[in-house]
Structure formats: C-alpha cells, structure tokens
Amino acid sequence: LGARTPDHGKLFPWRFVVLGRESRAGISAQLEPLAERQPDPRKARAVLAKLTAPPVTVLVLSSPTPGHKVPVWEQELSAGAVCMNLEHAANACGHAASWITDWYSYDPDAAALFGVGAGERIAGFIHMGTAAEPLLERPRPDLSAKVERRP
DSSP states (O other), X not given: OGXXXXXXXXXXXEEEEEEOHXXXXXXHHHHHHHHTTSSSHHHHHHTHHHHHSSSXXXXXXXXXXXXXXXXXXXXXXXXXXXXXXXXXXHHHTTOEEEEEOOHHHHOHHHHHHTTOOTTOEEEEEEEEEOOSSOOOOOOOOOGGGTOOOOO
16 A cells, blocks of 8 residues: 555655564664664663564655656655555554654664665654554644634
8 A cells, every 4th residue: 555655746755664573673773873872872772672562563765756847855754655655554454553763763873784875765664563452542633723724
C-alpha cells in the first residue's frame, strides 16, 4: 500500500529499505559511538531501543528528482504520505505500527550506516509488530483552533 501512494508526476520519489532484526542490531551497535556526540548521550543511546525492538522496520527514504517540474516539496510530501500509508496499512491488518524519526535520522554519519544516498533523506522508520502493551493515546489539538470554515 505504501507504493500505491500518489505522487504528482509519477516519479516515485521514495524508496524502501526493509530492515530485519540482524541488520538493525548491527546498525544500532555502530550508532552507539555516534550517540556520544549528541546533546544528551544517555537519551541518544536509550532511543536506540526503538530501532532494535520491533520484528520489522521499513525505512522510507525520500529520493526527490531535483530540477523536475514537480517541486521537491511535493515529492517530499509524497514520501511522508508513504510513511502514513504504511502505518495505516499495518494497523488495518491488526498490527501495531509507529512512524519514528530520531537523532540518527538527521546525523549524516548515522544516515550513511542506513545506506542513505546523495540527495536522499530519511522520511521515517515504520516499525511494525505486535504491541507489547496497550498503545498510549497522545493529546490531540482542539479542532476549533485548527479548522477554519468559509461559506
């Protein structure tokens, strides 16, 4: 379903890397030393558990085509829509899914460990599996402050 995401121009400005337990464990071990240069190294190490715990993770990479008539912004939005579609699809199939980015999504040395190519950016890690505990509901905005109605 992620690959069925609309994109203006049919560019498919994204790609998937399916990460199993072994590859994530290896990358996590390589991320440990990089965590030390984060503002809060303890927290940076702790969030690596999000990367290693799920049974499967789909890394979604935004791979826009620069100079195309479709603006890069629209291409990046398509990659975000891929992430949301994957999360909804997993949930609809009865699995738990979570779209995560963290410090390693933005650190160039960390991105290299995931095989992020030139001109690409990490759109998200879609972690999928079975929830070990009930999911927490997050606060939602007051829609009256977010919705404008015009006649």
